[in-house]
Every structure is written in C-alpha cells, then in structure tokens.
Amino acid sequence: MSTSLYPLASLPQIEKTPSREDGIPGDLEEDLRAYGCKLIHEAGILLKQKQVAVATAQILFQRFWFATSMKQFGIGDIGMGALYLASKLEECPVRIRDLVNVYDLLLQRKAHIRAQAVASSLASTSSSTPSWSELKYTPMSYFGNTFYDLKEAVVVAEMQILKRLGFNLTVVLPYNTLVNYLRVLGLTSREDVCTKAWGYLNDAPSVEARLQTPVYALYSVPTIVCAAILLTTRHLGIALPSAPENCWWELFDAEWEDLSSVCGWIMRLYRERSLEDHTRVMGMVAKKGVRQWLEEHRSVGGEVR
Amino acid sequence: MSDGAGPSTPSRKRSRWDIDEENDQLEQPQPQPVKRRSKTKSTKTSPAPEQAQHPAATHTELQRTSTVHKRPPHSVFVPPRTLHPPLMPSRSVYCYERLNSIEEGSYGVVFRARDKVTGDIVALKKLKLDEEKNGFPITALREINSLMVCKHENVVGIREVVVGDTLTQVFIVMDFIEHDLKTLLTTMPAPFLQSEVKTLMLQLLSAVAHCHERWILHRDLKTSNLLMNNRGTIKVADFGLARRYGDPVGVGGLTQLVVTLWYRAPEILLGATKYSTAIDMWSVGCIFAELLLKEPLFLAKGEIELLSMIFKLLGPPTPHSWPEYQTLPLAKSISLPPPQLPQLRQKFPHITAAGVDLMSRLLTYDPEMRISAVDALKHPYFSESPLPKHPDLFSSFPSAAAGEKRRKPYESPSAPVRAADHKLLTDFDP
Numbered sequence: 262m263s264t265s266l267y268p269l270a271s272l273p274q275i276e277k278t279p280s281r282e283d284g285i286p287g288d289l290e291e292d293l294r295a296y297g298c299k300l301i302h303e304a305g306i307l308l309k310q311k312q313v314a315v316a317t318a319q320i321l322f323q324r325f326w327f328a329t330s331m332k333q334f335g336i337g338d339i340g341m342g343a344l345y346l347a348s349k350l351e352e353c354p355v356r357i358r359d360l361v362n363v364y365d366l367l368l369q370r371k372a373h374i375r376a377q378a379v380a381s382s383l384a385s386t387s388s389s390t391p392s393w394s395e396l397k398y399t400p401m402s403y404f405g406n407t408f409y410d411l412k413e414a415v416v417v418a419e420m421q422i423l424k425r426l427g428f429n430l431t432v433v434l435p436y437n438t439l440v441n442y443l444r445v446l447g448l449t450s451r452e453d454v455c456t457k458a459w460g461y462l463n464d465a466p467s468v469e470a471r472l473q474t475p476v477y478a479l480y481s482v483p484t485i486v487c488a489a490i491l492l493t494t495r496h497l498g499i500a501l502p503s504a505p506e507n508c509w510w511e512l513f514d515a516e517w518e519d520l521s522s523v524c525g526w527i528m529r530l531y532r533e534r535s536l537e538d539h540t541r542v543m544g545m546v547a548k549k550g551v552r553q554w555l556e557e558h559r560s561v562g563g564e565v566r
Numbered sequence: 567m568s569d570g571a572g573p574s575t576p577s578r579k580r581s582r583w584d585i586d587e588e589n590d591q592l593e594q595p596q597p598q599p600v601k602r603r604s605k606t607k608s609t610k611t612s613p614a615p616e617q618a619q620h621p622a623a624t625h626t627e628l629q630r631t632s633t634v635h636k637r638p639p640h641s642v643f644v645p646p647r648t649l650h651p652p653l654m655p656s657r658s659v660y661c662y663e664r665l666n667s668i669e670e671g672s673y674g675v676v677f678r679a680r681d682k683v684t685g686d687i688v689a690l691k692k693l694k695l696d697e698e699k700n701g702f703p704i705t706a707l708r709e710i711n712s713l714m715v716c717k718h719e720n721v722v723g724i725r726e727v728v729v730g731d732t733l734t735q736v737f738i739v740m741d742f743i744e745h746d747l748k749t750l751l752t753t754m755p756a757p758f759l760q761s762e763v764k765t766l767m768l769q770l771l772s773a774v775a776h777c778h779e780r781w782i783l784h785r786d787l788k789t790s791n792l793l794m795n796n797r798g799t800i801k802v803a804d805f806g807l808a809r810r811y812g813d814p815v816g817v818g819g820l821t822q823l824v825v826t827l828w829y830r831a832p833e834i835l836l837g838a839t840k841y842s843t844a845i846d847m848w849s850v851g852c853i854f855a856e857l858l859l860k861e862p863l864f865l866a867k868g869e870i871e872l873l874s875m876i877f878k879l880l881g882p883p884t885p886h887s888w889p890e891y892q893t894l895p896l897a898k899s900i901s902l903p904p905p906q907l908p909q910l911r912q913k914f915p916h917i918t919a920a921g922v923d924l925m926s927r928l929l930t931y932d933p934e935m936r937i938s939a940v941d942a943l944k945h946p947y948f949s950e951s952p953l954p955k956h957p958d959l960f961s962s963f964p965s966a967a968a969g970e971k972r973r974k975p976y977e978s979p980s981a982p983v984r985a986a987d988h989k990l991l992t993d994f995d996p
C-alpha cells in the first residue's frame with residue numbers, strides 16, 4: 262500500500278486561481294474545467310483507453326489550472342496533453358495521431374450540436390421549424406497544417422503540464438480506499454451503496470460527467486471517499502453513527518467541514534445551466550475564445566459575472 | 567502555442583548549462599529573485615516551514631484548533647493535509663551553480679552542482695530529450711516517477727526536477743553521493759570485510775524490497791548504479807530502465823533489452839517476455855558476488871559466453887531445478903553441457919555455509935523459486951557472526967565524483983583503521 266504524498270493545491274492557489282487573477286469569473290472557470298474533463302472522458306471512450314488513465318488525466322488537468330490561467334492555454338489543448346501524458350504514466354500510451362483525430366472529431370461534433378442548438382432556439386422564438394442535420398465529419402489530412410498544429414499542441418501541452426506541476430505526477434486514485442472503507446463500515450454487501458458511492462467518486466450518477474470537479478487537487482483521497490460515502494448513505498437513507506463524539510468519518514481521519522465542502526463541489530456540478538452557459542463554454546475550448554470573452558466583458562468594468 | 571514560456575526571462579547569451587560549453591568564464595546568469603518556496607521535499611522531515619507557508623491550510627484548520635474534543639492522532643495512512651506538497655512549478659536550472667561533470671552515462675550526463683541558496687551540493691542528471699517525436703519520453707517519465715515513488719533511505723533522494731532555457735533541457739536533481747560502488751571496488755586497496763558486505767547487502771535488499779513493494783522493477787541493478795556515501799550507506803540509483811510491473815503488458819510483452827549483460831537473469835537471456843521481480847534478485851546475487859570478489863562475477867563478452875559461465879558455476883539447469891526451462895523461446899537453440907555440480911563453494915571459499923546458501927538462493931535458475939528481497943532480508947547469513955557492521959564504522963574514501971584525488975594506495979591509512987574496526991566490531995551490538 263503506497264502512502265506517497267501526492268501534491269494538493271495550497272490555500273492561496275485555491276483562493277485565487279490564475280484564471281481568476283486574469284478576470285475569468287469563478288463559475289465560468291468551474292464550467293470550463295468541467296467541460297475540459299468531459300472532453301477528456303469522451304476522448305478516452307473513443308480511444309478505448311483504460312479508466313485509470315482517463316481519471317489520472319483529469320486529475321492532472323485539474324491541478325494544472327491551479328498553476329496556470331485559461332487565458333494562457335486552452336482547455337482543449339491541455340486536455341489532450343493530460344490524456345497523452347497520463348496514458349504514458351499508466352503504461353498504456355496512445356498515438357498522438359489517434360488522440361488528435363479523436364479530439365478533432367469531438368470538437369467538430371460539439372460545434373455542430375452547438376450550431377443546431379442555437380438554430381433551434383432561434384427557431385422556437387420565430388415560427389419556422391428547426392432543421393436538424395447530420396454532422397458531416399471530414400477527417401483531416403495527415404500532412405495538412407491542422408494535423409501538425411494539433412500534434413505540436415499536444416507535445417507543448419504535455420511539456421507545460423510537466424513543468425508547471427514540477428514533474429510531480431503522483432496521483433492516487435480513490436477506488437481501493439473506497440473498497441476498504443465500505444468494508445470497514447460493513448456496507449460491501451449493499452450493491453446499491455457500492456454503485457452509488459463509485460458514481461460519486463466519479464462525480465456522477467449520470468454517465469456523462471466524471472471527475473469533473475477539482476476536488477482531487479484540493480482534498481486527500483480519504484476525505485473524498487468519505488464524502489462519496491456520506492452522499493450515498495444520506496441519499497439511500499442508511500444510518501451511520503454521526504453523533505459529535507462518535508462519528509464514522511473520524512474513523513478515517515476526515516473532517517466534517519472538508520466533507521461538506523467536497524459534497525458542495527460535487528453537488529454544484531448538477532446545478533441548472535442555461536443553453537447560453539453551455540454554448541458559452543463550447544466556444545472557449547481554445548484560449549482564443551477565452552480571450553475574446555474577456556475582451557468583450559472588459560468594457561463592463563471590474564468583476565464580471 | 568508560443569506564449570507557453572510564461573513570464574519570459576530576458577534572453578541570456580548562452581547557457582552555462584549547455585553541455586558543450588567548456589569555457590568556464592565567470593559570466594553568471596542574472597540572479598533570479600529568490601522565490602518564496604518551501605522545498606517540496608523537505609516537508610517530510612520538517613513540516614514546520616510548510617505550516618508557516620499556509621497559516622490556515624484549509625478553512626477547517628482554524629476550526630480544528632478551536633475544537634475542544636480530543637481526536638486520536640492521524641493514522642500514518644492519512645497524513646494531515648499540511649504534509650502534502652503544494653503544486654509547485656519546476657524551478658530553473660540556474661538555481662544551481664555547475665561544478666564538475668561526474669560522468670557521461672548511456673542515458674544522460676551527470677553533473678555535480680551547488681544550490682545557490684542553500685549551498686547544498688547536489689547531482690544533476692540531464693535527460694536526453696532531443697530527437698523525440700513522441701513528446702516527453704516514457705523512459706524519462708518512468709525514471710522520475712520511480713524515484714519519487716520509491717523514496718527510501720537506500721534509494722538516491724530526488725529533490726526536484728529543474729528545467730533549462732529550452733524544452734529539451736530537463737534535469738533530475740538528486741542528493742550528491744560521493745562514490746559509485748563500481749569505481750570504489752576497483753580503487754579500494756582491500757576488499758570489503760564480511761561484516762561490511764552484510765551491511766551493504768542488507769541496505770541493497772531493503773531498497774529493492776521497498777521498490778518491489780511499490781510495484782517498481784529496477785531492471786538495471788549493477789555496481790555502477792549503486793552509490794555509496796562516506797557514511798557507509800548505499801543508495802540505489804539510475805532508474806532509467808525502471809518500470810511498473812503488474813500492469814497488463816502490451817503487445818510483444820516486456821522488452822528483453824534490459825539489465826546490463828553481466829547482471830542479466832537467465833530467463834531474460836533465454837528470451838522470456840514475462841518476467842518480474844526475480845530479475846532484480848538475480849542481479850542482487852551478482853552484486854553480492856562482486857562485493858566479495860572485488861570484480862564482476864560473470865565477465866562475459868556475449869550472451870552465449872554468459873550462459874556457459876552460468877552453467878559452469880551453477881551446473882546446467884535440470885527439469886527439477888527449472889521446470890519451465892524447455893518452454894523458453896531460446897532454450898531449443900542451446901545445447902546444455904553435461905550435468906555437473908555447482909561450483910559456488912569453491913568460488914567463494916571464505917564465506918560461511920549460510921553465505922553460500924544465500925548466494926545460491928539468489929542465483930536460482932527458476933525465477934519462481936528465486937528468493938525475494940523480503941525473504942532474503944531474513945536470511946540467517948545476516949544474523950550469524952560476524953554481524954553486519956554499523957555504517958558509521960565504515961572508513962571513508964576519496965570521492966572520484968567530487969574530483970578528489972586518491973592518495974597512493976600504500977599511503978592509505980585505511981588498513982590500520984580497518985584492523986581497529988575489526989576489534990570494535992567484536993563488541994559492537996547492532
């Protein structure tokens with residue numbers, strides 16, 4: 262059992278992330294982080310990549326934004342770099358070419374969906390019927406500039422992640438800890454508990470969203486695992502000892518305040534988002550979009566919301 | 567993609583860290599503003615500066631101190647948050663002043679250098695990154711990661727990874743260790759004493775056990791990759807070929823291009839693509855022999871010669887000693903010599919029966935039967951007389967790596983000191 266100490270963001274890094282320093286509002290940063298993670302997850306599925314590599318990539322991605330502003334690098338590029346790097350770390354490397362193709366496909370598909378959504382929301386205000394069309398995906402040429410640019414972007418992103426995280430890539434995934442804790446609490450026989458807690462670790466009852474919050478860069482694994490168990494048992498109405506002098510999470514050295522904070526992060530992922538919110542992040546996968554947004558919102562002055 | 571360099575440093579004429587630069591002018595790069603930086607690695611030994619840096623590391627930390635009811639101390643498996651290192655970017659190689667170059671190895675170049683702030687003497691290993699089409703090489707990642715994961719008293723300490731001006735300049739910063747065992751063995755006037763060999767073997771075995779416990783195979787254990795300081799402590803170094811085991815292995819299996827020939831286990835020589843911790847244990851056996859002989863055990867020029875030397879020393883493998891032998895890819899192409907008894911006893915006339923027994927358990931043909939590091943640590947050889955010598959009682963040697971000259975062998979004061987040590991040893995209780 263390895264007890265190596267993985268890095269966590271420090272308090273100043275948490276309170277003022279580099280992106281917020283650059284004027285990117287907190288909720289936008291949160292959405293962009295979540296969206297970047299979602300792209301990593303979807304790319305992982307298309308690449309048939311191992312879950313551990315995808316989860317590692319998402320954690321590296323989250324850590325990166327405590328070291329760097331989204332004005333400087335795009336979530337798309339850094340996501341690719343993180344997946345590329347994590348795949349090597351987990352001894353299941355992917356080819357740059359495959360990775361770049363998958364991201365290109367994903368982004369084209371997103372752009373298409375976004376265009377459709379915008380069109381149909383316009384249509385619903387007027388009276389014309391929306392016309393849904395199939396995405397016509399044109400794979401890029403291996404010798405074209407797009408391919409070389411994207412390939413270069415992956416290599417640069419990988420190196421930036423390494424440098425800005427000081428080459429400390431120690432990542433501890435929560436799954437073993439979860440199994441141990443459930444065993445200690447005598448909950449392993451409840452299949453619904455295991456499934457649900459597992460889902461919360463990946464931040465999601467829905468398959469779509471996984472590991473999309475920064476909690477793995479903020480809290481230790483035991484704390485996160487306890488939070489997942491807390492949400493699960495509350496949700497399923499299972500009673501565990503929670504009196505002040507005798508509460509189950511203290512068994513695992515977790516603090517109530519940390520637990521509730523992790524739960525908050527996870528639950529915030531499910532707040533309602535408008536179509537504008539969705540299309541907004543889709544337009545900011547590259548840093549160009551972020552910069553443009555900042556440009557447009559600067560005139561308002563001060564902290565923009 | 568070009569604004570990745572971050573806040574750009576004013577361009578320097580030429581990097582002192584460019585390897586090919588030989589003139590040692592006193593042109594220093596501009597002093598960098600000393601960053602407020604509590605060294606990540608130091609947190610383990612002294613949590614104090616870390617705490618100072620985050621006076622209230624989490625919101626709860628404050629409340630925690632005001633909470634009255636007593637909590638049991640944290641379990642070792644759940645270190646408090648303040649012990650986790652913060653996210654820290656790589657520092658610049660200009661934080662170090664280059665001293666002498668130690669050795670040009672197969673994979674990188676190693677320098678001795680001084681930390682400009684603390685004055686610590688360190689070793690910097692420059693990673694070879696040019697001509698890479700696939701981004702940061704996986705081998706370099708494994709090397710850095712293994713060093714970080716395998717921290718141990720007998721594994722060379724990694725301090726940080728620093729970068730130079732260009733993306734191809736990446737250096738591993740390690741504690742500087744005065745000697746490597748290979749150089750030491752060839753220059754020391756007399757071989758190690760039995761008691762010293764035991765100490766060194768215990769250290770080596772506990773480092774190897776530690777790595778194996780963390781699922782890391784070293785895959786290149788040999789005397790030139792074992793460093794030793796002047797306080798009688800061995801440090802396993804050079805994780806350039808290390809990798810995790812237990813991972814599903816990709817097409818083609820694990821590479822056979824591992825382990826320097828003389829230390830290579832027979833199953834690799836015979837083309838096995840599945841191998842495990844046992845290959846490191848074979849190397850440990852070869853090192854054990856080398857410590858006693860003061861020269862490598864199998865000085866072979868090629869694989870065939872190596873195999874025949876092994877067969878000669880241990881007797882050829884039999885269906886009993888190595889049931890899987892016939893299934894190995896290259897076994898068919900090798901004609902075994904006629905059966906013959908092992909020669910270990912004759913080869914090492916000066917060690918006890920327990921010593922020979924340990925040697926034969928390390929140099930066991932069948933990787934399944936070969937002794938593990940954890941079991942070897944418990945071998946009776948280490949608890950019989952002479953007992954392992956306390957590291958503090960080792961004599962020190964001039965360090966070739968630090969550029970120190972060796973005194974002529976016969977002026978060496980080490981011989982009488984050794985005699986005195988021996989006397990100390992008899993009433994020394996480890």
Ligand SMILES: Nc1ncnc2c1ncn2[C@@H]1O[C@H](COP(=O)(O)OP(=O)(O)O)[C@@H](O)[C@H]1O
Nearest residue numbers: 669671672673674676689740742743746790804
């Ligand atoms: N931390 C260190 N302190 C002192 N010398 C070192 C250190 N690390 C390496 N060396 C010296 O440099 C040599 C080569 O280093 P090594 O890591 O083995 O690189 P390579 O992969 O090129 O063999 C070693 O044999 C040793 O002599």
Ligand SMILES: [Mg+2]
Nearest residue numbers: 671790791804
């Ligand atoms: Mg070496």
